[in-house]
Structure formats: structure tokens, C-alpha cells
Amino acid sequence: MRILILLVTVFPLAVTAGVLPEERADALYHSYDGGGVKIDGPSILVRKNFAEKFSVSANYYLDMVSGASIDVETTASAYSDERTQTSLGLSYLRGDATLSLNYTNSDESDYDADTINFNVSHDIFSGLTTINMGYAKGKDEVRRNIKDPVDGSKTNDPNFSEEIERQNYQLGLTQIISKNLIMGLAFETITDEGFLNNPYRVVRFLNPDGVTTGTELEKYPRTRTSSALGLTAKYYLPYRAALSGLYRYFTDDWDIEAHTLELGYTHPKGPWTFDFKYRFYTQSGADFYSDLFPRANAQNFLARDKELSDYSDHTIGFGVSYEFLKDWKFISSGTVNFNYNRIMFDYDNFRDARVSSADPSITAGTEPLYSFDADVIQLFVSFWF
Amino acid sequence: MFISEKFKLYLRAIAALLFVFSVTACSSIEPWVKPYERDHLADPIMKFERHPVSSAYIHHIYEVRESARGGLGATGGGCGCN
Numbered sequence: 001m002r003i004l005i006l007l008v009t010v011f012p013l014a015v016t017a018g019v020l021p022e023e024r025a026d027a028l029y030h031s032y033d034g035g036g037v038k039i040d041g042p043s044i045l046v047r048k049n050f051a052e053k054f055s056v057s058a059n060y061y062l063d064m065v066s067g068a069s070i071d072v073e074t075t076a077s078a079y080s081d082e083r084t085q086t087s088l089g090l091s092y093l094r095g096d097a098t099l100s101l102n103y104t105n106s107d108e109s110d111y112d113a114d115t116i117n118f119n120v121s122h123d124i125f126s127g128l129t130t131i132n133m134g135y136a137k138g139k140d141e142v143r144r145n146i147k148d149p150v151d152g153s154k155t156n157d158p159n160f161s162e163e164i165e166r167q168n169y170q171l172g173l174t175q176i177i178s179k180n181l182i183m184g185l186a187f188e189t190i191t192d193e194g195f196l197n198n199p200y201r202v203v204r205f206l207n208p209d210g211v212t213t214g215t216e217l218e219k220y221p222r223t224r225t226s227s228a229l230g231l232t233a234k235y236y237l238p239y240r241a242a243l244s245g246l247y248r249y250f251t252d253d254w255d256i257e258a259h260t261l262e263l264g265y266t267h268p269k270g271p272w273t274f275d276f277k278y279r280f281y282t283q284s285g286a287d288f289y290s291d292l293f294p295r296a297n298a299q300n301f302l303a304r305d306k307e308l309s310d311y312s313d314h315t316i317g318f319g320v321s322y323e324f325l326k327d328w329k330f331i332s333s334g335t336v337n338f339n340y341n342r343i344m345f346d347y348d349n350f351r352d353a354r355v356s357s358a359d360p361s362i363t364a365g366t367e368p369l370y371s372f373d374a375d376v377i378q379l380f381v382s383f384w385f
Numbered sequence: 386m387f388i389s390e391k392f393k394l395y396l397r398a399i400a401a402l403l404f405v406f407s408v409t410a411c412s413s414i415e416p417w418v419k420p421y422e423r424d425h426l427a428d429p430i431m432k433f434e435r436h437p438v439s440s441a442y443i444h445h446i447y448e449v450r451e452s453a454r455g456g457l458g459a460t461g462g463g464c465g466c467n
Contacts, residue, residue, distance in 0.1 A: 026438040032446060045438040059438070126416040127423075168455065179422050184433065188455030228456025232433060236425040244433075250453035258453035266430045273430065283452055307452055339439060345450070376446055378439055 018096045018123040018130075020055040021047050023385040034343065034374025037067045048385070057089040057102075070306075070370065071201055074353045083108045096123040109154065110199075113140040117168070132172035132186075140164040144199040162195030180236040185229075192224045203304040204353065204364065205293035213292070213356075213364045219302045220288070226252035230260075242266040250283075256308070258283035271324070275339070277317035285310045291351050292365045306370065310348040317341040325383070333384045341376040 024047055031040040041062035049055045063083040089102040100119040106112070117136030124131065144160040147153070172186040197220035204213045230248040237243060244264040251257050262279040286308040288301035318340050325334030351367040418426075425431065434440040448454055 021437075026436065028438050028442065030442050043438055043442060045441075059441075061442075126420060128416045128418060170455070176418050176423070176426060179418055180425050182426055182431065186456050190455050226454060228453060230456035232457075234431050234433060236428065236431055240428070240430070242428075242430045246457070248453065248456045250456065252452070254452075256452045258451070260453060266435075268430055281447070281451055281453070286452070307450060313451070337436065337439070339443075341443065341446075343446075343450075376443070378442060380436070380438060382436060382438075 018093075018098070018127060020049050020053075020091055020093050020098070021057065023047055023049050023055075024382055025385075026380055026382045028378055028380035031377040032374060033376075035069050035345075035372040036073065037065065037069045039063050039065050043380075053093050055089075055091040055093075057087070057091075059085070059087040061085040061087075070352070070354065074357065081109075083111075096127075097121065110143040110145045110156065111140065113138060115139075115166070119170075121172075128176045130172075130174040132170070132174070134168070134170035134172075136166075136168035136170075138164075138166035138168075140166065140194070142195050142199060160199060162199075164192055164194035164196065166190065166192050182234050184232040186232075187227070187229050189225065189227045194222060196220045196222065196224055197303065198305065201305060203290070203293055203302045205296050205298060206364065208295070211363060214296060216296055216302070218304065219300070221254070221301055224252060224254055226250065226256075240268060254308070255287035256283055256285065271322055273321040273323075275317070275319035275321075277315065277319075277341070279315035279317070280312070281314075282312035283310065285349065289349075291349050304350075306347055306350040309350040311346060311350065312348075313343055313345045315341050315343045330385055331383050335382045337378070337380050337382065339376075339378040343374045343376060344371075345374070346371045 024045075026043075026045045028043040028045075029040070030043060032038070041064045043059065043061040045057065045059045047055060047057040061084070063085075065081045065083075083106060085104065085106040087102060087104040089100060091098055091100040098119075098121050102115075102117050102119075104113075104115045104117075106114075115136055115138035117134060119132065119134040121130055121132040123129070140163065142162040142164065144157040145154040146157045148155065168188060168190050170186065170188045172184060174182065174184045176182050197218040199217075201218045202215040203218055204215050206212075207214050228248055228250040230246065232246045233244065235243045242265070244262075244266070246260065246262040248260040249258075250260070258281065260279070260281045262277065264275065264277045267274045267276075286303055288299060289303045289305070289308040290298075291304060291309070293299075293302065319338065321335045321337040323333060323335045325331060328334075347370045350370050351365065352370045353364065353367060355367040356362045356364050429435060444457065
């Protein structure tokens, strides 16, 4: 196993092998609406090849946030309201191998992240098997905004600045099993070191009177290491349609264990392509998570982030693509696409603290468990050159 | 580095697979699915990620709202059909 870890450490991640990525341009509008928050914005992706050996890509992505999540409502914490992400990539094809280098920058008023990743993939056995390896290194800067009590404007707290360093190691294998079946196996380890909690979020605890509650800031460990193993499969049906399946097992040293299962079906008909999807996710919470701590400073590490609780979610998805352009000037194909996903979250030990805040007869720890549904919409056009 | 016992088993399985592939790569293996038999696999509907801009977005949606991360990206590779 040490040899494998060394292999993963020395070599890096994945992309396509023996062939450069498709030359295409996509313009997407995305919208997420759920849990009191609406996030929407555009994403533009362009990929172009040159000299038959190189492929360059550029992506611009914007999130615009409005509304207030349950965290904001219960703790009145301030959140960034816009996130801009830009990525640049270069791939080089040499024989059966593809080498790729990508740089991504994400920028918010209180958070910056830079990531560089290097990937290599190689076809073997006449293209029956593709091996992918990757390494990524990221550096984040975490800040905290404070609100001016007079004009309400937000500025960075001069007394707060933290960092996170992140490393990803990936190993993947794509295998043609038969004329109609292809499978993939991927393993990824991620390590983080630095300030890993949210600088605004608080936990709640019972006061000595045993009835009322107080709050204190979250405190997470400064390191996290996680590992994930994913298995994917795609099967071609006799009447030209495709079935897909995915299972992922995840574990980390915060005691979180998660399972993801996804099933999909793709059905083309003339210029139309229809996609259907069902996804299930479940996780056990972090060992330092509690919805209500028994007292202040109850333990070394404290969290009340619902993403660290025990919970599960289900997604039902539907997509449709229509090819409206074929071989026109330098464009080989153009499609307009619509995707809709409904994600239903059910938390097993995260309670709706708004209820006890609004009604003093309901004591903390007896509120109903929190749940919410989210609508995720994507509308985009794609052109292939 | 933290890796659970269960995961050590998975890793050993992957290491064994890689070892078999690396050893046999030196000999001439007859591909059991010939390049001219891969027309079904080359169909665009068989791509793991048909629309990268859309996949990246939906991965981001889940990554922000779930603790699990990784283990999905390395299988987006081509099938060697082209």
C-alpha cells in the first residue's frame, strides 16, 4: 500500500487519454433555490485545440447569492454575496498520453482560493484501459467581514486572517469491459491544513439553568484527511440508449462516513436527447458535531454545521437537449439544453432552532428536525467546432 | 495519514489491479474489444460527462452541501474509442 501511496504522490490525476478534449463553447445560466437561499449566475466554458497536440480551456463562473439560510437566520451571521471563479487549462497530447495543467482562482469578499492541478492519463492495451493520475495543490485565504454599524457596509476584519493548504491525490482507471460496457474506478485522498471552520458560525449550548441557551463560535480541528473510492459504469442498450451507475464510498478522520449512489438513463430521439437521474446520499456526522452542547466549552472541538451532522438527501433529475444546428460554417453542431434537479435534504440531528427562538414554550433540543428541498436549474447552449 | 481499515482493503485491491496491468502491459495482449467494435462506446450518449460545464456545476452544488468529496473526477476519461 505504501508503494501505491508513493505512486499517487509522485504522479498526478486524470483527464482523457490519447485524444484531446472536444473543441466546444458553452454558455450556462444556473440557479439554486432552497433553504431560504437563491444562488444564480452564468458560467462560460471555451475549449480550443491548436497544432493538433494542444488544447486550451477557459472558464468563467459567477455565483450571486440572495436570501438567508437557516444559519444566517439563527445567528445573524454575515455571508459573502458573490463568488467569482476563473479557470485556465492546457492539455498536451503525446502519443497515448495526455498531460494537463489547470489553474483555478475563486474570489469572494471574505475568501480567496487558488488551486493548481496536474494530470496525466495514458491509454494501454490498444485503448482498452486508461490510467489516470493527478495531483492538486490549493491555498485558501479566509477572512471575516464586519458590518459598519452606521452605513451597513461590509469590510474585512483587520484582526482576522487565516489560511488553508490543500492537497489532492487522485488515481483512476477506465476500462472497456465489452462492446457495450465501460467502467471506471477512481480513488482520491484530500488533505487540508489550516482554519477549516466558518468564521461566522456559532454552536449553541445549554445554560446552567438547563432551559435557556447560549452560543459560542465553532472550533474545528486544523487538519482533515479524507479518502473516497468511486465506481462508475455505463452500458449501451440495444435500441441506442444508455444506462449509467455510480457508487462512492467516503471516509475521513473526522469520523464522517458517506455513501453515494446514482443511477441514470439517457435516451436520444432524433435531434432530442433526454436524461433521467436518481441520486441518493447519506452520511454519518463528524465526531465533534452536536445540535446542542450540554454546556459552554463542552469539548475541544465544536461544530453545529448541518453539513457535519447525520443526514441524507435524494435527488430526482431530468434533462433535455435539442440539436438545432448541424454543420453550419465553422460550427459542427449546436444544442440548447435544460436540466432540472430537485434535491430533498433530511437532517437526523440538526434541529430547526428558529422554532424555539420564535416560541419560548418550545425548549431547545425539542424543535422539529430540519429538512428542506432545493430546485436546481441549468439552461445552456453548446457549440462544437 | 488517516486511512481506515476498510479503505486499506480497497487500496490493496487497486494496487493489485495496477500491478497486474503494469506487468501484462509489457507483453502483447490481444484487445478483447477491437477498435472497430467500439462504435457503441464512441456514441456521445456513452460519455461519462457529456457536458463538462453542467457536470462541474452540479458537482459544485453537492460538494458545498455534502461532506463527501472526491473520488468522482478520475473516471471522466475517454474510452479510447476515437
